[in-house]
Amino acid sequence: MTKTAMVSGVTGQDGGYLAKFLLEKGYRVFGLYRRGSTDTFSKLREHGILDRIEMLDFDLLEFSNICRLFKRYAPDEFYNLAAQSFVAASWEEPIYTTQADGMGVLYILEAIREFSPKTRLYQASTSEMFGKVQETPQTESTPFYPRSPYGISKLMAHWACVNYSESFGVFASSGILFNHESPMRGKEFVTRKITSHFARLFTGQTEEPLELGNMNAMRDWGFSGDYVEMMWKILQQDKPDTYVIATGETHTIKEFVEEVSKRCGFELRWEGSGVNEIGVNTKTGKTIVKVNPKFYRPAEVDMLIGNPEKARRELSWKVKVTFKELCAMMIDADIERAKKGTL
Ligand code: NAP
Ligand code: F7E
Numbered sequence: 001m002t003k004t005a006m007v008s009g010v011t012g013q014d015g016g017y018l019a020k021f022l023l024e025k026g027y028r029v030f031g032l033y034r035r036g037s038t039d040t041f042s043k044l045r046e047h048g049i050l051d052r053i054e055m056l057d058f059d060l061l062e063f064s065n066i067c068r069l070f071k072r073y074a075p076d077e078f079y080n081l082a083a084q085s086f087v088a089a090s091w092e093e094p095i096y097t098t099q100a101d102g103m104g105v106l107y108i109l110e111a112i113r114e115f116s117p118k119t120r121l122y123q124a125s126t127s128e129m130f131g132k133v134q135e136t137p138q139t140e141s142t143p144f145y146p147r148s149p150y151g152i153s154k155l156m157a158h159w160a161c162v163n164y165s166e167s168f169g170v171f172a173s174s175g176i177l178f179n180h181e182s183p184m185r186g187k188e189f190v191t192r193k194i195t196s197h198f199a200r201l202f203t204g205q206t207e208e209p210l211e212l213g214n215m216n217a218m219r220d221w222g223f224s225g226d227y228v229e230m231m232w233k234i235l236q237q238d239k240p241d242t243y244v245i246a247t248g249e250t251h252t253i254k255e256f257v258e259e260v261s262k263r264c265g266f267e268l269r270w271e272g273s274g275v276n277e278i279g280v281n282t283k284t285g286k287t288i289v290k291v292n293p294k295f296y297r298p299a300e301v302d303m304l305i306g307n308p309e310k311a312r313r314e315l316s317w318k319v320k321v322t323f324k325e326l327c328a329m330m331i332d333a334d335i336e337r338a339k340k341g342t343l
């Protein structure tokens with residue numbers, strides 16, 4: 001029989017890759033999206049899958065809507081990717097972030113418990129729960145220390161999944177995913193902010209320098225297209241569990257800039273330090289990167305690096321796209337878009 005999967009947050013970066021992956025596996029896919037005044041389906045169109053997904057209205061804050069979805073469709077699998085996912089915004093919107101990313105998950109768990117107890121839930125947990133890291137590298141047993149309202153609300157959701165599994169037998173699993181990027185990444189996140197700006201510099205569409213915050217922060221960056229397969233694998237296990245998905249490598253924001261810059265054929269030289277640090281194109285003498293303290297965070301997560309040993313062992317997880325390949329993939333895609341006028 002055809003399996004059914006619901007994907008919340010289907011209009012986002014991971015939603016598109018996951019929906020595509022599930023369609024290729026033969027699933028009937030319901031895409032859950034929130035109605036807005038503007039079109040949010042562009043990523044699904046770019047993936048070429050919009051007409052193969054059954055799109056349904058969904059909002060994390062609307063319990064009655066969530067109950068109706070489970071009552072009507074009782075999907076085999078539910079992937080909860082919907083979230084206010086931008087860490088920086090979570091200090092500006094801490095209450096909304098907590099309602100959506102924390103309470104929203106409780107609504108889903110309650111609806112499953114009440115109306116669809118056989119549904120398996122995948123919850124999008126995050127390395128932001130490790131925040132001010134208590135151990136390096138981070139594993140499934142590293143103590144949590146979130147550093148933002150986003151991290152706190154995701155931690156609440158994470159424990160709610162563990163608790164509903166233990167209390168009511170709900171099949172609720174979490175992937176603690178470290179940063180993962182792609183050409184479909186939102187432009188507010190640092191990697192895509194860098195590649196979209198460098199694509200415009202490269203094609204001569206701007207001469208303005210790229211403004212960044214803390215370039216010394218370090219992240220364990222993987223490719224979204226690889227990580228969605230792990231979400232699916234996590235739900236195919238015999239019992240609910242938690243898995244760290246990461247590459248096991250970490251890089252500074254500055255290294256990401258350098259890699260992208262090199263790919264564009266720019267020679268970059270760093271001058272100054274702290275808020276006065278700039279990146280100069282040695283050929284033109286122009287400043288192409290500068291610091292703007294406006295992008296610093298009230299509390300930073302300085303360094304993340306995951307140990308995906310459990311996923312390697314139990315899910316046969318292997319890193320396919322390296323850091324260098326990821327940078328190249330993202331800048332190449334943005335240069336193509338810039339040339340076509342679709343950036
Ligand atoms: P994303 O691109 O920001 O997508 C978020 C999705 O959630 C969008 O489809 C958005 O819809 C939807 N959404 C936001 N608020 C909603 C609400 N109140 N009700 C219903 N839908 C709502 O995020 P992503 O990078 O794909 O990440 C997917 C999930 O993994 C998120 O939960 C994120 O927190 C988590 N995560 C991401 C990473 C990462 O590095 N990417 C790492 C760990 C965990 P609109 O299109 O309407 O805005
Ligand atoms: O920041 C620094 C910033 O916004 C990465 C989300 O998917 O991954 C993501 O969260 C780092 C931070 O991602 C700028 O201070 C410097 O240290 O790309 P980001 P994030 O906060 O790591 C986790 C795992 C998630 O779960 C989240 O949903 O880059 N940084 N300058 C900057 N960041 C941004 N955005 N913009 C800058 O100008």
